Amino acid sequence: MSRVQTTKRKTSFICFFFVVWYTTYYFMNNNIFSSEKERLTKIRLSSSLTLSSNTLSTIYNNDNPLEELNMRFCGQTTCKFLFVYDYGEQETKANLHFRSFSQLAEKLNRTMILTNVGSSQINICQNYPFDFYYDLKLLRQEFPNVIYKYEDDFYLWLKIRDEIKKKMNYKKDNEIIPPLSILHSHLRRYDITTETIYREVKPVVSLNKCLSKFEPFMNLVDPKNSKVRYTIMDIAKSDIRPRAKPEFSELLVESLTTDEEIMLVNSFVLEALFPKVMPAIPYNDYILNEAQKLKDKLSSSYIAIHWRLEQARPELLPECAQGLIKTLKRVMTEEGIENIYLATDYPLLSSKSQSDTFKDITNYHHEAIRMLNETFKINTWVSLGGLEDLRKDKNYHSEFVGPGLQGILDKLVCIDANYFLAGSFGCSRILSTFTKSIEDERKDKIRNIDSGILNTIDRWKIIL
Template sequence: MKKFLRKNRMFLSMCAIVFLLLCTVRTMYKFSIRDYHVKTNKVLGYSPLERAMQVANYLTNLEMQKLQKEQERIDFKYCGGPCRFINVLYIREQETRAQLHVRHLAFTSAKVNRTLVLPNVSGSHLGACKSHDFEYYYDMEWTRQNKEYFNSIRMKDFVAWIRERKEANVPVSDQVLSTFDLDTHVDPSAVTHCFSGLTKPKSTFNQILKWNITGQTCELSIQAREIAMVQFLKGPSLGNGMNANEDIEVLHMEIYKANQWSQMAQSDIPIPYHPAVIKLADTTAKSLGPFVAIHWRMEASKNTNNMLPCAQHLISLLKRKKKFNFFLLTDYPHMFTQEQQEAAMKGVSSTSELSQWLQSNSDSFLMTDFTREHHEAIHYLYQHDTFHVLETEMERGGTPPDHWQIMQIPDRLKLADVDRPRMIDSGWLGILDKLIAMRSVHFFAGQKGDVCGRSKSTFTAQIIDARTIMRKSRTNYFGPKNKTL
């Protein structure tokens, strides 16, 4: 051992020196850190409470970073990055006009860097809070064909995104935007909807764009209208290259009235209907044989005294088409007995009795709007010829008049994209009416000028445009020459 110590004396001395140096450095570092904290707190005046607040802020920042990462993860899952949507919350007008607004929003959404949420549908209306998904009425191929012009998301995926963000404690920011006719004189108001409680609204009050439907704004160029809508969606300028609505994740659109505004030619092409609807229309039209379609929307007649003369003129015109069957599209109720109608004509029906059958498929044509003249006109039609109308099997009631033929379709229809048959609603009936009329040999509509009812409508225009493309015969108009306004 002594021999070993003598041989390695130098090495052991060096090891002892290194050990002492390390101990010294460790002690100096320990006291310097303590001295630093003491001096720092003394110089900056930190109290124990302030130190606790510093720690709390640090933890809060960590939590915020965690929430931010969670938001980014969810957004990437649904959008591939930060999500910005236009959601069609409500459209006042019915299906034909409503889908026009959806088309224009779709082709405008890319101009404001947003994705269109495909609205739900039911009862001939479109909107986020309706009961059926978009493809219940329409063919999803439309979105795929226009992928280069706009992005879209199904409502169920949009709702899943909102709920997932809510559960992650990073609720979605949103804002309601509403369009009105200038004449309605509305002011911003608090708006609640089916997403209320799931989001964090920028304001519970809606932003408003007023369109002068019949005046100067209507006469503006389509370019000027598109600029106005894009600016409305972006919101007021903040003066730094940003606009007020750009950071809002969801813009909910309420459309009470609006002009056409998109310059894209594709926005004027109707959205194709679900293949099952088209197939049923083809089958039903074929079962009619050669037929004439008559569209009579009675609701907008300027004078109900015209009703019976309009019916008389229509019958006189149809006498020249005796080799055809007659298919009637009307907002007059389809299901009634002759006794019910004759009682209504005489004014002896109670409100309770009328409510059992006097219900139009048009939401704006109320039971109280029907007059004796409406009943007399329909009565005159089936007293002089046979008319076919469309209705579901579930609507069977009493026996209709002899020459008022109900064409019954199944009340449920199996769609290829669902597991169980779905109930056919009034929106389907309206679409079927329209598609069947497009396939008719001849087409009649009420005289221009709203003499017999509404003659100029998007519904009628869509039928006429489709028949033009299909090279069908021109449209015929019925109504008395000596009209009463």
Template sequence: MSDIMLFTSYEDELQRILLPQNVQINSYLEEDYNTKLIPTDTYPNNYDSYDSYLDLYDDLYENINIKEFDEKFLSDSEVNKKYCKKEKDCRFLFIYYHSGQESKANIHLKTFSHIAGILDRTMVLTNVGRSRIESCNQFPFEFYYNLNALRNLFPKVNFISQLDFENWSRNRFKKPTIQHLHLSHDDSLMPILEQVNPIIEPVTHINCFNKFDLKFDNIAKFQRISINSEVLLQVNDGNDSSTLLIKNLMDSDAEILLIKDDIGKEILTQTHSAIPYANHIIKEALRIKVALKSYVAVYWRMEGVNPKSLPECAKQLSNTLQYIREIHGISNVYLSTDYPISTELNDPFSQFSHLTEYYNQAMKILNSTTDINIYSRISFDTFGKLRNRIGNNDEFIATDGVQRILDRIVCIGADYFLSGPANCCEQLNTFIRTVINARNELSKFDDSELQNIISRW
């Protein structure tokens, strides 16, 4: 069986992998929304809810100058021991940028965690937000992911938060040396390693390196490895690209390896396994699952579709939902969609405002389907308390970010999964591919209640 994190029965597997031991699902759902998190080695362990975790997170940033003052008299060996458990040879691997959205970047981060173990380097847990894993984002790694589960996957790898990495770099008297490696696509059949001469100022500011105290000088080494990403689809762990990459990184004596990943494909193994998500996301998915009982999940991303075809697409979907109700007796529907596709559609002065009627008409047709109940994340006021605590920013308003992760989990656990035909919806993006792979594995269990893997309406 694949090593993808799946749900034998949805609740049982989530309880086994992602929830605290000896906690029953029903009692867990009845708790207050303040989800208990497992603290990392580098965070104080005096918080027992996500709200208090956020309080701690805010406090760390607000009082960073005070903390620096308190620690500025520490020797470099003391600073190293505090943040990476070693008095010397404190070395890090920092993947500060991934070109792909969260579902791809998630898998890439797991791949590089494996490489960090090979290199005996501490893995920096890059910040997250808006479906991206990037150093400039505002939320800590654990806002999306279950760090305890990641540690279980890589028990020999030391992890550190981006915030603590920042504090380490600032408190060092002798500033750490760096090597910057850019992984980029090239049409060549063989990977190419070359030295590059970057313009330092844009590099440091565009990627928010100015908040880290790093040693960008003439000694810093900047390299590029150009890889044909299509070739990666046909190779395994012994391929030339991974061999060149790992050998190059093993030869580095820099304290910090900074990596920008523009490949979009896995460097090592071709696997669909991902880092499990944070408990507060899983809890929201369970809440929806329990409320809907049996349900059809519909993924309908309208971006890139001719708006004039949307009403007809909605009619086809409506007919399909009625057919599923008649055959399988399922009348509840969870809709994952990017509607409204843009705020510009609701702006009367926008050049796109004339398209609004097509989107609205499609939704009216869908909502009027006889004997079918349409729900979405909006229906369940997902992450309501968390939104109130953090603020109603783009992370919760947009159709990507934590909401997109939630939709993916809900789609995986649906009794029936639908996506649109070519003229109505994207065909095989990462979201759909992840759901298909997970549902395919889930269907192999004897007690699976899945009625299909994926169907097109």
């Protein structure tokens, strides 16, 4: 080998090592490698991939660095990911869907990416890591056979893989690493079809612009970077009913059993995908502690009201308020309860409602809430100082404009109320997954005679 060729190789190696060092330095200083620093105020969040500069050096010096990276990242020589980047609904339903896809990840033997959260949603456009809402330790206990990785970890895997690819493909005598192999699939409940159909479709740039956050290391329009296959599954409503679900879930697993490294999924299914519905993902301890503080401030007993004003008939709301006031007076007298807690989508911090879908707020809505406040002392998560430290931090401002953490707090406080009231037809949205989840939890708790829970759910009557 000539001295010129040797010098070129040495220069190439030095440049490559500098890139590795810089990557390590960058991610360590952005808390991706370190689990000792707090990434959110008073909330300990950590990345699940911990790599030091020595570890990276070991990876790159291995005879097959890509296999070494995969072994360290997902425990296998070839990583296969399931990345559901949009769960399609607000937190209560998204929580259900995440569990379904965890079951799917286990069936497919795929590492599951923990999609970001925020604004009461689970999707990649949100600002906060998965454990801003959820307890990852307890989730892993529920699904011990599933490997979970954060979005940040996935980005790091893409970046290191790209560097390995460039290095190995530069050496003509080594194995060539191909572009990323990706299946991009859209799962949707499709009510106009009588049978579930899974089919290939023409390439689309993306179903979500926020996927671009993983560029340039995952570029869906560059065939030299990523080879993408696109599919859609139109799921018949009848196929996700309880009796048909076992057969449907087998079809789902069979259809999505594939060799692609990365499975990107956009989901809007509405129902659980498997016959066994797993328990709700537990919330992060700081949320549970915050909910307990609110319950403590409500003293020994309280009535909780969930009044979702969306889909109420506005002109009926003053009469609805009268009916609620009458019901509250009766319950407070009969049960000796003095405190009231209101969970609502009515604006509490700004002029914007606490629901993305509730936009038309009228004088009728304002009048109903005014009547309630003039009759009783009404406590809310705001008046009781819920999440005060986070609300003061500008980094979380968007979380409190519209839906967000406060919905989880409301749910937890309502679940443990001594008495629970929800709106009736005309006064409220009746088909609410949020209300149903509270009712279901209370059904379990009321079996304990020491729980202090007096009912599961009552709906107050309108006074006409």
